[in-house]
Amino acid sequence: MSDLILVLNAGSSSIKFEVFEGSALRLLWLGQMEGIGAAPHLLVRDAARRSLADRRWTTDDAPGDHAAALGIIMDWLKGVMTGRRVSSIGHRVVHGGPDFAAPVVITAAVLRRLEALVALAPLHQPHNLAGIRAAMEHFPGVPQVACFDTAFHRGHPWEADSFALPVEFYDRGIRRYGFHGLSYEYIARRLAAEDPALGRGRLVVAHLGNGASLCAIRDGRSLDSTMGFTALDGVPMGTRCGQIDPGVVLHLMQAEGMTPAEVARLLYKESGLKGLSGLSQDVRDLEASDRPEASRALSYFAWRVRREIGGMAAVLGGLDALVFTAGIGENAAGLRARICDGLGFLGISLDPQRNARGAAEISATATAVKVLVRHTDEERMIAEHVLATLAAGHAAAA
Known part of the structure; x- marks a missing residue:
């Protein structure tokens, strides 16, 4: 059996x-x-x-x-x-x-x-x-x-994990955790298997789906992530707002009279691409629409992702590869092009034909930074962890 x-x-x-x-x-x-x-x-x-x-x-x-x-x-x-x-x-x-x-x-x-x-x-x-x-x-x-999803990020430097709050809040668990860690770990392992030198390099991985974030990885380890205390922070998502001035939350509650539950619903379920466009959270719908709100939503998304790529590159002290993954990252060629437009200062340049067909490498020939598209597989990563965890437990018990 x-x-x-x-x-x-x-x-x-x-x-x-x-x-x-x-x-x-x-x-x-x-x-x-x-x-x-x-x-x-x-x-x-x-x-x-x-x-x-x-x-x-x-x-x-x-x-x-x-x-x-x-x-x-x-x-x-x-x-x-x-x-x-x-x-x-x-x-x-x-x-x-x-x-x-x-x-x-x-x-x-x-x-x-x-x-x-x-x-x-x-x-x-x-x-x-x-x-x-x-x-x-x-x-x-x-x-x-x-x-x-948080475990891959637990080795961050203190500066990447902390908020500028009194230190006792950090000790009580109010800190930046980061998410999508199973996806990032899978991508880091697979790149290391494909190309060990690149796997040891400076990577920015963009996990872009209905939930979206970016991660700075060096030597196969997470150094920083755009998500923080919750999965609300960072870049905009399908229905989540991404980074927002905390004063806006105070204003919504104090001046607009919204309850915490109403604010939570707004930020988690009614914002992001859905809120910006007033049309849909699905990038396919937005790319097919001729409504200006749809185009603006996509432009905003690309702007914020591009901004965070620059920030992650600064954390890494340079960049060897940018990797797109997850539903949007793997399939939305037009949005990948929007994101990479203007990143030439980092050595990023796309080959339009490779990008359009979703090739494994979509960067232009002889560019300084590789731009890759990789399928992520969180479920396989979990299965690998199950094998390793149970084997370690049996070994410890032996």
């Missing part, structure tokens, strides 16, 4: 999953349940991206929460895993706080500590934990590992 690693990535209304076989991490199946609590849609594919399941619910029997959705996923999985068993489960957990600097086997005590961090990532953490609880119910006794 072969062993499987199940990787779960639970979001606010979705559960993504991938299933790997053996220590070689051969991908067997990947899928997601979207629209949990509204109009659920289950889509499952094999490693060749052939559809294995495609079901939509519009009736009263639709899964109404993450536990019910995971139950449907598990029923499907049990129907195809003849001769195999789920031997371990890995979870993406957005916030590890100041204490979790590496993946950890989940125990009741660990789960309680993660629950205490919900306020730091209110859009993500509750659903990450719901996925963990549901998996515990369906697979009692199977070891589970929490892998943190």
Whole structure:
């Protein structure tokens, strides 16, 4: 009987999953349940991206929460895993706080500590934990590992982690954590495998999707990130505002009379590309639109990303490569061109034809800085961590 690693990535209304076989991490199946609590849609594919399941619910029997959705996923999985068993489960957990600097086997005590961090990532953490609880119910006794989006950034210099507040606030955990760490770690490892010299170099990786951030990486380690205490900070995102003067928040509450809950909804769900355009958070919709608000939203996004690339290059003391990844970074050629326009002073220049076809390297020939496009794979990174964490635990117990 072969062993499987199940990787779960639970979001606010979705559960993504991938299933790997053996220590070689051969991908067997990947899928997601979207629209949990509204109009659920289950889509499952094999490693060749052939559809294995495609079901939509519009009736009263639709899964109404993450536990019910995971139950449907598990029923499907049990129907195809003849001769195999789920031997371990890995979870993406957005916030590890100041204490979790590496993946950890989940125990009741660990789960309680993660629950205490919900306020730091209110859009993500509750659903990450719901996925963990549901998996515990369906697979009692199977070891589970929490892998943190913040862990890759825990080695930052103090200056990169701190706010200019009285020091006791830092000691209470109010500091800059950074996110998307699993994606950055995956990209850093893959570049090092492709080109060891480049992997030791000065990299700015732009993880641009519905959530977006940038990371400065040198010698495979994170030095700084645009996200901070929460996943609101930095560049604008699909519905999140990115960097904002904290005085604006005070004004909204004091002069506009908004409650904390109303401000949170504005900053997390009604801002970013969606708020700027008044049209959509989807870059594809904005690029297809002839409305000036759509173009302005894209220009603002590119401006802020370009500004942060310059800042990350300053942290690194120069730049060897700029890497685009995630949904926007991997697919939006027009937005990549907007971002790179004006970065010639850093040695960045795009080849329009390479960029248009989404080549692995899109920089012009003989430019000083490579501009790369790479697919990120947080789920595989989690699976690698599960293997390593459980192996280390067994070794320690031996």
